[in-house]
Amino acid sequence: xxxxxxxxxxxxxxxxxxxxxxxxxxxxxxxxxxxxxxxxxxxxxxxxxxxxxxxxxxxxxxxxxxxxxxxxxxxxxxxxxxxxxxxxxxxxxxxxxxxxxxxxxxxxxxxxxxxxxxxxx
Amino acid sequence: xxxxxxxxxxxxxxxxxxxxxxxxxxxxxxxxxxxxxxxxxxxxxxxxxxxxxxxxxxxxxxxxxxxxxxxxxxxxxxxxxxxxxxxxxxxxxxxxxxxxxxxxxxxxxxxxxxxxxxxxxxxxxxxxxxxxxxxxxxxxxxxxxxxxxxxxxxxxxxxxxxxxxxxxxxxxxxxxxxxxxxxxxxxxxxxxxxxxxxxxxxxxxxxxxxxxxxxxxxxxxxxxxxxxxxxxxxxxxxxxxxxxxxxxxxxxxxxxxxxxxxxxxxxxxxxxxxxxxxxxxxxxxxxxxxxxxxxxxxxxxxxxxxxxxxxxxxxxxxxxxxxxxxxxxxxxxxxxxxxxxxxxxxxxxxxxxxxxxxxxxxxxxxxxxxxxxxxxxxxxxxxxxxxxxxxxxxxxxxxxxxxxxxx
Numbered sequence: 411x412x413x414x415x416x417x418x419x420x421x422x423x424x425x426x427x428x429x430x431x432x433x434x435x436x437x438x439x440x441x442x443x444x445x446x447x448x449x450x451x452x453x454x455x456x457x458x459x460x461x462x463x464x465x466x467x468x469x470x471x472x473x474x475x476x477x478x479x480x481x482x483x484x485x486x487x488x489x490x491x492x493x494x495x496x497x498x499x500x501x502x503x504x505x506x507x508x509x510x511x512x513x514x515x516x517x518x519x520x521x522x523x524x525x526x527x528x529x530x531x
Numbered sequence: 532x533x534x535x536x537x538x539x540x541x542x543x544x545x546x547x548x549x550x551x552x553x554x555x556x557x558x559x560x561x562x563x564x565x566x567x568x569x570x571x572x573x574x575x576x577x578x579x580x581x582x583x584x585x586x587x588x589x590x591x592x593x594x595x596x597x598x599x600x601x602x603x604x605x606x607x608x609x610x611x612x613x614x615x616x617x618x619x620x621x622x623x624x625x626x627x628x629x630x631x632x633x634x635x636x637x638x639x640x641x642x643x644x645x646x647x648x649x650x651x652x653x654x655x656x657x658x659x660x661x662x663x664x665x666x667x668x669x670x671x672x673x674x675x676x677x678x679x680x681x682x683x684x685x686x687x688x689x690x691x692x693x694x695x696x697x698x699x700x701x702x703x704x705x706x707x708x709x710x711x712x713x714x715x716x717x718x719x720x721x722x723x724x725x726x727x728x729x730x731x732x733x734x735x736x737x738x739x740x741x742x743x744x745x746x747x748x749x750x751x752x753x754x755x756x757x758x759x760x761x762x763x764x765x766x767x768x769x770x771x772x773x774x775x776x777x778x779x780x781x782x783x784x785x786x787x788x789x790x791x792x793x794x795x796x797x798x799x800x801x802x803x804x805x806x807x808x809x810x811x812x813x814x815x816x817x818x819x820x821x822x823x824x825x826x827x828x829x830x831x832x833x834x835x836x837x838x839x840x841x842x843x844x845x846x847x848x849x850x851x852x853x854x855x856x857x858x859x860x861x862x863x864x865x866x867x868x869x870x871x872x873x874x875x876x877x878x879x880x881x882x883x884x885x886x887x888x889x890x891x892x893x894x895x896x897x898x899x900x901x902x903x904x905x906x907x908x909x910x911x912x913x914x915x916x917x918x919x920x921x922x923x924x925x926x927x928x929x930x931x932x933x934x935x936x937x938x
Contacts (some may be wrong), residue, residue: 419557427622432571445903449642452642453640453642454646455646455699456627456645456699461697465703466697466703466747468747470695472705473695473758474693477708477709477741477743478739480736480764482652482656482712483632483683484656485590485612487629487689488592490569490590490610491891497834502675503777504767505681
């Protein structure tokens, strides 16, 4: 093993620990507790200003909806008036394969036996 | 403070921009707010190859939002709905109606730190739809025409965790991870049946893991957000047999709005969806294999609207464009899914009769053009007559009336 590799190996955990401590300290410092301040509707920025509430609500909802792209085809976790605001493209292939969506627009649907097309009806 | 409570309504409000009066809002707003929200949506369509259909969809939801203390926000939502669908094709009419599934959702956000606001959400889809009613595939309308083409599915359990990073009061980044467990359900007739009129089997759709990053900005006149998500999916089983495994998926969505004046504003929203190749069964091979050609097509969608807002009233034109870039292929049913172009144009209006109520109206006409596909060639290289899909054009109307009440 080369000397620099030995050096790196010996110092690895120490560096990792230092990095973790620095990161934790940085996060702690940046994300200072907001207890002493008057509350804001959607929390505060790193510098202590109130976040624009509509922006914060929209971004949080967007983060939740787009992290659950196939959750509930019929009742997404939104108010009905919000449906158009958070459009998730449907998986058309799955809609077709699992649910037969759009089948009526087809003149003929193939009947098959475990992967083998045998008839058209 | 909810956007629709801000009467008189302004152009800024219509694109999601409201002047920040944050220091005083929390003290003035009740700690708990409940909203009842509903709409009734009518879809009617007919195509050039003799098909037609109608759907009435009535979703309704109750949401309660509150602050148990200064550091926590809790949101609870219950949503369900009712669907009636009718579709005609080749002289055959299929009709179905049912309650939809019901979703129970809860999100908790922590505000105790400046700049970093973690949240956790749990979402449960309860299978309250009457799947035995209207389970024929002929009552399931194209998912590009209607927002809710099916009545229901199995249990879904979807936890999501993440955090918002408030870089400054106008710029927020988000990072979130979600997992959706999708429970088994009866597939209904005509799907993967070994013969006509056989009892339905059990479909067990794949679970989905998704990582999402987002960035949003809200300035004096401009507001915008973008989101990029990456999903992986486990296998889908049919009666215990592996049916397929969807490829990894990328969805990019973005939205921007600009307030031209105090009364006029415009918005544009775009989305892009791409799947990698699926893994599919191959005769003689025990495991799923990566398909040679990608059976998923890429989908692009752009929607735009312009709004005139004055007092408690707003109105404006809307439009959308959707493009499915090439014929996808359904390897299970040996069917091609046609490439498609869809346009829509219409108008939408909102009115807030009182400080706690709002009513919305919209109407749209949709034009769809689907490409033709060739006849299917079976596993023995025999062409199945009339199995191709002819070129078709579809005309559809969508009308919606909605209302919200805050308690």
